[in-house]
Amino acid sequence: MKTSEIRDLIDFISKSGLNEVNIETKELKLSVKREPDQKVFKSTPVVAPVATQAxxxxxxxxxxxxxxxxxxxxxxxxxxxxxxxxxxxxxxxxxxxxxxxxxxxxxxxxxxxxxxxxxxxxxxxxxxxxxxxxxxxxxxxxxxxxxxxxxxxxxxxxxxxx
Known part of the structure; x- marks a missing residue:
């Protein structure tokens, strides 16, 4: 496998959303692993009802x-x-x-x-x-x-x- 093919494969894996890929052939063994995306927690402020004068x-x-x-x-x-x-x-x-x-x-x-x-x-x-x-x-x-x-x-x- 050529370096350009490996780069293309890595790009494909990163776009696909996969976290881990193992490829094994007669001449090559390739393992690509990435950390899963961190979850982002969103919060909305709680607004308590308040009198207009306050x-x-x-x-x-x-x-x-x-x-x-x-x-x-x-x-x-x-x-x-x-x-x-x-x-x-x-x-x-x-x-x-x-x-x-x-x-x-x-x-x-x-x-x-x-x-x-x-x-x-x-x-x-x-x-x-x-x-x-x-x-x-x-x-x-x-x-x-x-x-x-x-x-x-x-x-x-x-x-x-x-």
């Missing part, structure tokens, strides 16, 4: 997607009547509300902030990056929990402008 009071999940962020922003503008803006993560990393566990958070919901004020820290590759506000206002939402991973462009805070 949903409005809960912070936005850290894994929100962009359309949900726009809906939240629009809802905040409609309910308060004032303009809100979002402070978004400029990088991927771990979000921290304070410089260490023993100190109070840089900002909390209801706090007034000014332009250039540090609002949180994001750790990326063992570097701690202070995130500063680009505007003045009042923190109305803080959807990300302390010491959780954040994605690029994820909403960290919603600020109502003064």
């Amino acid at each position: 949903i409005a009071a809960q912070p936005v999940a850290a894994t929100q997607n962009a359309p949900a962020a726009k809906v939240e922003k629009a809802a905040a503008e409609v309910s308060s009547g004032k303009k809100t803006v979002e402070i978004k993560s400029p990088m991927i990393g771990t979000f921290y509300r304070s410089s260490n566990p023993d100190t109070p958070p840089f900002v909390s919901v209801g706090d007034k902030i000014s332009k250039g004020q540090t609002v949180c820290i994001i750790e990326a590759m063992k570097l701690f990056n202070e995130i500063e506000s680009e505007f003045s206002g009042t923190i109305v939402k803080a959807p990300v929990e302390n010491a959780t991973p954040v994605e690029y462009d994820q909403v960290l805070f919603v600020v109502e402008l003064d």
Whole structure:
């Protein structure tokens, strides 16, 4: 048997879904064995029914997607009547509300902030990056929990402008 024929046979076996093949002739003994494909288990999240008021009071999940962020922003503008803006993560990393566990958070919901004020820290590759506000206002939402991973462009805070 030629090398090209062996390659073709191996390709055929891999496409057929067989896990083991043994071929024996007068001049050749060939055994091909592969590990069976691993089973992939899929799960769907269980959603418990919750009252509408409870949903409005809960912070936005850290894994929100962009359309949900726009809906939240629009809802905040409609309910308060004032303009809100979002402070978004400029990088991927771990979000921290304070410089260490023993100190109070840089900002909390209801706090007034000014332009250039540090609002949180994001750790990326063992570097701690202070995130500063680009505007003045009042923190109305803080959807990300302390010491959780954040994605690029994820909403960290919603600020109502003064």
